[in-house]
Each structure stands twice: as structure tokens, then as C-alpha cells.
Amino acid sequence: MPQAASSEVAAAVADAHRREWAFVLAATVRVAGDIDTAEEAVQDAYASALSTWGPRGIPKKPGAWLTVTARRRALDMRRRAATAQRALPKLLEAEEYRDTEPGRDAEGIADDRLRLIFTCCHPALALDAQVALTLRLLCGLSTADVARAFLLPEATMAARITRAKKKIAAAHIPYRVPAASELVERVDGVLSVVYLVYTTGHTAPSGADLMRRDLAERGLELARMLRVLLPHDRDVAALLALVVLTDARRGARLDEHRELVLMEKQDRSKWDRPAIDEGVALLREALAARPPGRFALMAAIAAVHDESGSWSETDWQEILGLYDLLMDSWPSPVIQLNRAIALGFAAGPAAGLAELDALGTEPQLARYPYLAAARADFLTRLGRLDEARVAFEEALILTDNETERGYLRTRLKELTG
């Protein structure tokens, strides 16, 4: 291997971090016996890549190099721990270390990443811990980055991750792909975590920016990784379709002043056509399953918007029908709210408003800003401007995202103006 310049090495290591972290860590956990040892060994492997790839050249298969180095390091650490006779709770019995270069295409390696996902998204862990572990262990984000993504103090996030890892070790949460009988349910849990990562990035619950692209991109990458690992799972295809179809509109969501543009006013030429084509193809595959799952129905709604030439051409009856199907099998106040909005465009704002008002006593929506915002919009369309003002003010109180607040303030000013 020829020598490499330090800037090249840094770029190669950064690239390998992004692409290979989950692969390297997952392959190391089995040798390390527990997640903490594996993480430390993998971090050491990346550090030694920084120092040795310069003089020795960048390896042809960085992932394989890092895996061999990390596994060797993990073995050393285990030997030292054994010598010190420390009896720590182990995640699993480590298997015999085989000194073969792990091939990227070997099925066992793909399975390792899948095992890691199912461990991180185990239902015995709290949902926020599942999300944190997934970002930390599968995406390789530092604890500080995970904390920043959720606008939490680093100490809080560190405590959350430590607590979850302790539970994995103490309760022996397995490092295994679940049995076929549980697989559908467990995959659904994983998909919920990935979707939560994506949506938190797509519309940040708080902060100055509308989107946190780094988080949304991690969500998209995780959805793509699952698609590679579970290529025949229709729910996985559906989630990727939903994420791709939603993400296709990202370029039109802010105007040149970085102000929020709702879908009604978006410049549809800025939508990502190749992404829409990809999402629609995935959706077709997902819909081959009968009955369609919840992510397939949500993706189908996104596809109706994406394929509509303009806001006025939107097929609201189709969207309403899809929300009805969602309500049949996965009823929730948020789905009901979105259905009411669709009804408002299918049957007129008065009909939509009546449905929204019926949701006013729903405790789960009591602090949900989009209920007040949707009411404000329909009240404006109906010319009931005093009530609309009150509803916009209520939405402003409940909204923490500064870009969304800016939009609401503009609408309010138009009414007062």
C-alpha cells in the first residue's frame, strides 16, 4: 500500500467512521462479550487507523482492516480482564476468535449488525434509551452529539446511555435476531425507533432550525441499512419508502429567507424527482403485502402528495381513505387530527373544523401545537378571524421550534395587520 497524506487519511477515517462503524462494532461485540469493551476496542481501532494509515497506506477494505484490528484489541482487553479476575456481567459468551479476515458479503457479518439493532431497540429498554443507543452504537455518534441532537445536557444523555447498557448486561438482553414468531413485532419496534430519529431531524421539536439534517440523514441511513439487512421485509420497504418520499420535499420547505413554506405554497419543481421515483417503487413493493402495514399507509399518503402536480390537484378523497384505513387498525389522536385536516380539504374547512373541535378534549393533544395551528388555518379560511387569532396565539405558546414560530407570527400579523 502506498503512503497517504494526512488529509487523505483523515478523510478516509472519517468516511470509514460514517460507513463502517455499525459493521465494525457489531462484528466486535461477539468477540468482546459486552458492548462497552467492544466500543472501546472499536474506538481504539479508529485511533490506530489515524496513526498507521499514513505511513502504511489506506487499506483497500477499510471496514475489514478496522474489524480485524478492533477484534484483536477486544481479545487483548478480555485477556487482561481475565487476568485481573474481574467477573463482569457479560452480554454473551464470546465465541472462539477465528483469525480470518471477515468478508463484507459473508452472511454472518450482515447478521451481526442486525443483532446489534435488535439489542439496541429491545422493548425492555425505554424508548428514549432505544433511540440514544441506536444513534450511539449503530450510527457511531458521540454521546455529546446524541445529547445535542435532542437538546439535552451531555451528562443527562451519558447517564441514559450508561443505564441502558447496564440493563443490557445485567438483565442479559440477548444479542440475537428474534425468533420468527416475534419478528414482525420486534421489527415494528425497530422501525418506530428509526422513524423517530428521522422525524426528529425532519422537523426539530425545538431550537432555531426547522430541520436537523444530520439527524434526518442518520434516520435515512438507518432505514437504508435495514433495507439491506432485511431485503424481503415489506414493513422495512414501507418505512424506507415513507422516509424517502418525505425527504424528497426537503428542498422546498424553506424559502430564500429561511422561512417555513407549507406544502400548499411549495415550489414543487424543487422536489427531488429521483427520490420520489425510488420511494414510489419501494411503496409498490410494500403494498404487495395484504393488509398494508401502518408505514405503508403513511408512505402512500406521502406518495399522493409527491405525485400530485399542484396543491389544487391533490386527491384528498384518496388521502382521506388512507387515513380511514390507518384509523381502523392503528387509531391514535394524531392520526385523527391529520384525518380531520384532510377532511377539511376534501369536504371544506367547516367539516374539517368540526372534526378538529371534537378533538379539543383529547388529553394526548392538549399540548400538541398542530391542533391549534390547524384550527387557526381553517378558521382563517372561514373568515372567522377573531377566533383564528386566538388559535394562532395558542399555537405559538405550544410551539418551540423558532422557524415554525416565525411562520405562525407572520400568519398572525396578516390577520392583525
Add this chain to the structure above:
Amino acid sequence: MSKYLVLIFQDEAAKQSDGEDMSAPYQEFQQRRGASLLNGAALQPPSTATSIRRDGVGGFSVTDGPFAESKETLGGYYLIEAGDLDEALEIAKEVPAGIGVEVRPVRMVS
């Protein structure tokens, strides 16, 4: 293999069976999962409990009733052995308990 304690909770208001016979669902459960059950017991109702708290200065305060007052009370337990949490949860789901169970890994003290 790891050990887990399965704590069986019931509604305080639920009628306690006062006979000495084990109910048929429990007999079936114990037969089916006998290989994983190390130990277990059904408890007398919480009204028969006595709690002892350290008073912090070397003495004790003894009071009538369970340690923590709540609607859900401990009705019994099993000590089980399982390969991992998934297996433990699978066994615990089959416990024919009133309202549910809590599964706690047992700490191994060497």
C-alpha cells in the same frame, strides 16, 4: 444461564383464594415450565404483612402492612432460570397472574 425473579402482582381488591389448592392454571404452568422454575411461593394477603424499617439510629420501627402502599400488591413469586431476558420474558408471560408480573435479574454475588 441466568436467574430471574418473577414477581407476581395482583389487584388489592381481587378476591384471595383461601383454599390450599393451587388453581388449575398455575398447576398447568408449573408442569409446562417445571424445568425452568427453581423456586416459588404464593403469599398471604398484604393485610397480613409486617414491615420493619431501620430508624437510622440503630433501632427499628415495626408497622402493620406492606412496605409500599399501592393498588398492586405482591401476591407471589417464582425464581426462574433462563438463557437470556427474552426467554425469561417468554416464561413470565405464561404466569397466569392477576394483573401482571415484574421480571428482575438476580445479581450474582461471588
